[in-house]
Amino acid sequence: MPNIRHDPRAPTRAQTLTAGARIDAHRHDEHQIVYAGSGVLAVTTAHGTWFAPGTRALWVPAGAVHAHRAHGHLALHTVGLPADDNPLGLDTPTVLVVSPLLRELILAYTRDPEDPGPERARLLAVLRDQLRASPQQPLRLPTATDPRLAAVCALVHEDPADPRTLAALGAATGTGERTLSRLFRTEFGMTYPQWRTQSRLYHALRMLAEDLPVTTVAHRCGWSTASAFIDVFRRSFGHTPGAHQRRGRPAAGNGPQTPGPGPDTPAIVP
Structure with missing residues (x-):
């Protein structure tokens, strides 16, 4: 992440980002809670991408270099906490389940x-x-350090519906299946099917934020049927893709407004 900006304070505020907008790589001397009231938020670090819909929040510890990307109309809420105030005791970015009460607290506080x-x-x-x-x-897509693993991951990210097995992907990139299987476990701590499901869920969240029909999202992300997609989505997020789309749409006129430029306002690049 080149051109890393240093913002000592982690701001507490609410703002609106348009679909595809980015907040460039930066770091704070304070911890930050990042929550998407609508849309889907992706936070990327050198170690991977964390993603969260409206029922999840992201914990970003002090000093962690990170960048944001908005998928769909993003109502972004951030809460800054002093470096010596770490109620979670976490030193790495982490996705948290947001209860209805926690959601209302974040909205009220920002x-x-x-x-x-x-x-x-x-x-x-x-x-x-x-x-x-x-x-x-x-809910994280780790970044591969081994170029052989990175090549396979790039193929799957390019086409989430790619039906090829790990052996076929290995043949396409010149690496054996056993080697790739070992790399998935040692680098990511998961099997290839587990990682592929995470990747497909990430792309599904992005597409749902763009209001694509559930059936279209299911097929574009590699599920054989819409019902299979709905089942995996419900087990992962606690509700169906359709319910996710409905709860992710901001109420007209009620969304937070983007603040004007200031010392704590990250640069937003469309």
Whole structure:
């Protein structure tokens, strides 16, 4: 990630990003909670891409270099916490399950970040308690360091519906199946089918954020039937793709507004 920007403070705010907008690579001296009230958020580091729909949030620890990308109309909410305030005890980016209560706390806390009143301190105290109780979920696409593994991953990312087996992908890239299988386990800690499912879910979230029909998304991402896709999606996120699309659409006129340029406003590149 070249041209890494250093923003000492991790801002607390709400803003709107258009589909495809990016926030360039940067780091903070503070921790940050990143939540998408609508749309899908992807956060990329040197180690991989974490992705979260509206029922998930991302924990970004202090010092972690990261970049954001919006899929769909993104209502972005961020909460900054001091470096010595780590209620989760995590030192790597992590996806967290967002309960209805935690969602409302994040929305309320980012609504008026300049409010110095005692209500905000109480909101933050409850928010921190809810963070501690939030289950972690490994929604991450790790970045391959071995060029042989990277070549196979690139083929699958290019076409999530590619039906080829690991042996066939290895033949196409000049690497044996056993070697690739070992690399998936040693580098990613998962099997090829497990990684492929994560990759397909990532692409599915991106396509759903663009309001593509569920059946179209299922076939473009490699599921043989829409019902098979719906089953995997429900087990991964707790609701169907259709429900995900409905809850991801912002209410007209109620979305947060993008703030004007300021010292804590990341550069947004369309």
